[in-house]
Amino acid sequence: MSSSRRYRLFKVECSSGLAEGLSDWLAQATGQPVVEEVRRGRSVLSVSVDRMDELSRLLLSEGAHSLGGEVLPEEVLADGDWENLWKNQGFQSFKVNGWLSVLPEWETPPTASGPTIRIHPHLAFGTGLHETTGRCLSLLVDHAPFVPRSGAILDFGSGTGILGIAALVLGYGTRLLAVDDDPLAVESTEANLALNGLSGMAHVYDRFDPLFQEISAQKTLFPTILANVTGNVIRHFLPEWYGLLAPGGILILSGVSTRELDRIVSLCPPPVSVFRGRRFHTLLLRRGLS
Numbered sequence: 001m002s003s004s005r006r007y008r009l010f011k012v013e014c015s016s017g018l019a020e021g022l023s024d025w026l027a028q029a030t031g032q033p034v035v036e037e038v039r040r041g042r043s044v045l046s047v048s049v050d051r052m053d054e055l056s057r058l059l060l061s062e063g064a065h066s067l068g069g070e071v072l073p074e075e076v077l078a079d080g081d082w083e084n085l086w087k088n089q090g091f092q093s094f095k096v097n098g099w100l101s102v103l104p105e106w107e108t109p110p111t112a113s114g115p116t117i118r119i120h121p122h123l124a125f126g127t128g129l130h131e132t133t134g135r136c137l138s139l140l141v142d143h144a145p146f147v148p149r150s151g152a153i154l155d156f157g158s159g160t161g162i163l164g165i166a167a168l169v170l171g172y173g174t175r176l177l178a179v180d181d182d183p184l185a186v187e188s189t190e191a192n193l194a195l196n197g198l199s200g201m202a203h204v205y206d207r208f209d210p211l212f213q214e215i216s217a218q219k220t221l222f223p224t225i226l227a228n229v230t231g232n233v234i235r236h237f238l239p240e241w242y243g244l245l246a247p248g249g250i251l252i253l254s255g256v257s258t259r260e261l262d263r264i265v266s267l268c269p270p271p272v273s274v275f276r277g278r279r280f281h282t283l284l285l286r287r288g289l290s
């Protein structure tokens with residue numbers, strides 16, 4: 001990824017009490033990850049608006065203002081400066097359930113043993129700090145196979161690629177098919193696969209439909225499917241994902257809000273386990289052996 005790239009940032013300041021709601025709204029409205037910095041007890045939320053035209057950005061300002069935010073002048077930022085934003089936001093190495101280490105690219109790899117994945121978020125969603133990603137990582141560690149499995153993993157909405165990369169490293173499969181319709185996420189997934197030496201085991205797609213046609217024609221079934229997206233995306237694609245699940249396979253769905261939870265659970269064939277989070281919930285489905 002070129003370090004000379006520049007990004008247009010929309011910034012809004014608000015009290016810490018409003019930050020959570022405003023941040024969710026900005027993420028929904030832009031489809032981009034929101035970075036929060038706390039300065040003197042106030043939150044400053046930043047989000048890339050490179051893909052939005054002037055009218056959409058104006059509507060974004062109106063919306064943020066009506067939700068109690070103070071819209072700051074737009075900023076143009078170089079790629080390396082995003083790295084500083086992630087650092088300020090607190091992205092540093094952590095262990096998932098005492099086992100899997102997640103390490104930002106800029107930190108020196110530890111000499112200690114145990115599986116480690118390295119991530120540079122660039123502009124994509126997926127440091128592991130967000131509760132939906134964290135819950136998926138935790139489930140992946142808890143259900144990791146004792147003997148590495150063959151077959152392919154599907155990571156729908158890969159963002160940085162963090163879940164698919166973790167699944168590969170934990171032995172869920174020997175091949176990863178990742179898909180994200182955000183070109184910046186595609187770049188980020190590819191860069192992080194390379195960073196982890198896994199490019200040769202993976203393909204990254206920018207749309208699901210052509211991939212679905214291809215895998216349906218080949219009758220490929222997946223022992224593991226991961227989808228940390230939103231409730232409406234889950235509702236739309238659930239039948240396809242479930243149909244692609246191999247006997248005995250697991251499907252992890254995350255990013256389900258409290259409002260959407262009952263409806264989505266009612267659409268899921270049993271058995272389904274629900275893991276409740278603070279604001280978003282995660283579901284684990286299994287396909288029977290027969």
Ligand SMILES: C[S@@+](CC[C@H](N)C(=O)[O-])C[C@H]1O[C@@H](n2cnc3c(N)ncnc32)[C@H](O)[C@@H]1O
Binds near residue numbers: 136162
């Ligand atoms: C919440 S992020 C999850 C990123 C990462 N998998 C993680 O767990 O941190 C959701 C991702 O899904 C992608 N996405 C949303 N709708 C999609 C669709 N219909 N097709 C492909 N990707 C989609 C977004 O661009 C975004 O990168």
